[in-house]
Amino acid sequence: EPGLPLRGRHCGVAGKAAACSASIPYGCGGDDSPPERKIYMDYNATTPLEPAVIQAVEEAMQDAWGNPSKLPLLACGRKAKDIINAARENVAKMIGAKPRDIVFTSGGTESNNLVIHSAMKTFHENEASGGGAVEHPSPVEGATPHFVTSTVEHDSISLPLQHLAKEQVAAVTFVPVSKVSGQVEVDDVLAAVRPTTCLVTIMLANNETGIIMPVPEISQRIAALNQKRAASGLPRVLRHTDAAQALGKRRVDVEDLGVDFLTIVGHKFYGPRIGALYVRGLGELTPLYPMLFGGGQERNFRPGTENTPMIAGLGKAAELVTANCEAYEAHMRDAEFGKKRIHLNNRFPGAERLPNTCNVSIRGPQLPGRLVLAQCRTLLASVEATCHSDLGDQPSPVLLSCGVPFAVAKNALCLSVGRSTTRAEVELAVQDLKQAVGPAGGPGLVPGGAAHGSPPPAVWLLLVSSRHGVAW
Template sequence: MGKTIEIRVGTFDNNFSIDCPTLHDNLISFGKMPILYVTMVYHVFASRSRMASKSDDITLVMGRTFTDHDLHHIPDMNVDRIYMDYNATTPLEPEVVQAVSDALRDAWGNPSSNYVAGATAKSIISQSRQSVARMVGGKSEDIVFTSGGTEANNLVLHTALEHFKKSCRAAEQSEGPTNGCPGLPHIVTTNVEHDSIKLTAEHFLADGKADVTFVPVSKVTARVDVEDIIAAIRPNTCLISVMLANNETGVIMPVQEICQRVDLLNKQPERLRILLHTDAAQALGKISVEVQELGVDYLTIVGHKFYGPRIGALYVNGPGRRTPLYPMLFGGGQERNFRPGIKLYLEERLQDVFRDRIRFNSHYPGSDVLPNTCNVSILGPALQGWRVLSTCRRLLASVGAACHSASGNRASHILLNCGVPSEVAANAVRLSVGRETARADVDAVVEDLRETVQLLEKTN
């Protein structure tokens, strides 16, 4: 006879408590679930003190049933784990934890009020805004805090459509140049963007709110070609959004060159202004990011990608003055201590162990790549990425972007769009190192992968 065990998941992170000793130390990793509390019902036979087999039903009250690849790393949870999923999220720095704790205790007041707690909150927000601005070479008034990168990206796309409509209306009323106004606003982006850009653009397209061109990246370099972006521009183009660095391949995009070319077009008096945006979530903290050098109007910032809290920010070049910004909601009111050499060592060790059976999906001729990202496939019919990670005893990593984790063993569309064959892409694992990664960690992970491959090939 089974019994029910409740597991309550904490707020917006991986910390949670287990109320039943039956599970002992076998903790289940949920990843980064954007929910406040989840109750999981786990049926376990009373005669067993170990975890139920994977064939047992594991169901969330929100209606989702977990499959084999969802239950990542259930076996041997007492083993020390090695984290290599820094592109998904990073641990909080101790200074950040202290700052958040202090703010929750001392700055709980309304920052628009003049009592002590409110004034403290206002001062902390102001200091934070200045710090974020310095990080990207902007001014404090250029920083707009958001709930995360998804909101920041959506805010840009929403603004572009609103600005197009208002600009066309103003041009018609003043009998000024209306070149590009007939028809829908047009957005240019790439086919390897984060889902918060891709899905929003697809939604606009499906609803008839905008035309969208998804420019494909090169299947040789995995970069978008500047000329392809320029060729996609139409008279009614209102926004170009190209990520600064890809979250799966680590390839750095030619954003600066694109902005320089578009700036020349924007100087033509007869056309509507094209707004320029880059999602820099993966680049910040890994390479130098300077908004004036890039020449963008908007730049997306995501705190938890570089050891900060799970909030975001949007850089806007002179919000409301030089650059438009329209609200979606209405209501009240650089390389710091990073060690890129570790990634090179990781790739060398993988090459030494797996030799011609390894394929690096983050190597493209002529393309610069983030110094921490290694996307790799170990070739073999039983070595799909999710299967390898589910079997590893120590490695904590992912098959790609967190928003694609529910896709199971389907190959990443980003890798496919970059020219990676489907059978190779299905085996992909994204290893992203961070400040805490040591050479000993790399050695342990490579050995873990070697043992895992031997086990999977023996049992399949």
């Protein structure tokens, strides 16, 4: 049943290994009994496997070990193929797609790179076929493909694009997010599109702020633009969203989003660490070019013998999301940091966000997030997205892009609750933060402590949590 405690797991959080009490649902604990139970609040980084997912993986390992792509199919291979087909149907149903439009991958990084690679290849195929040779001040023929993205994307989008730009084989426009809404502005995205633009990729939900991006509006505007481009002989602009953080926390439907590609990451919704890619009208309406060549699995789009057990687990995780998404969302929203504990000033008025994400800073000098977490006894969290874990003590570039002051962003803590997080655990986390900071004039977190007579640190200061806005 979802919500049962998991035992015997380890994780490293905030630079230290930690053991979680088995009494905490979805704990990441070790074999030794910890002196205090740990409270995991880093669900945007990764989630544990649901018991039903573990069961699906184990059963596939034991009973479906045959090769699903070896012809003629043996009985064990047929069972593996049936499991893969069922999982594909479940993943497709989770996002309102057709099963034939789903390709299994190793994870979100591969899916995102596959989209970028395919957009590049599509651009050059259009160029070679003469589809881009039009009368225009900046004709596509012989030109460099151009990408549009935001300044707050996952590194598996931003770094490949930066690499292509550095190699001078592509041009990239990074659209900043609004310091008022925390979102990319639709008009800014459309203004960045050029005749040579081959792909617009905007994440659906940000992993640090929880802000939902206006992907449907962007897709609609690009669809209208593509009609004009077709009349001018220009190839269409492909549309992609990385939905890793949104799946399992809100309903996601590819028809509502209007995208050509959508990235799926299993370990963000209590599944295994593989992924999938949705491609609208795969191979017909929307081209997909493989980065690997081999045995022809996944209809030649992603060769390599299928990882049947992990695919089975991904399918089960998707099935649970389809059946329970509204309940998951309601529970996570209810488990938020209570409004009495935080100060709000509607910094991001009207911006929709994920129900589980809270990014807080403790005001005061010498209170960087890493140091605060190191002093916490029970709270397990992080200070930035996993893909930015190499920043050291530098603040998150996502928060800086959102207009958060440098000194405040440096003190940031990323907190994200899960399906089984309780109000009691939230209260325990709050109390742990209070003890970690210490009273004003006390020893504090650094030698010498806070200045004598200074006000107590504002533990409840919310940066990016409120359903309605952001404050600092």
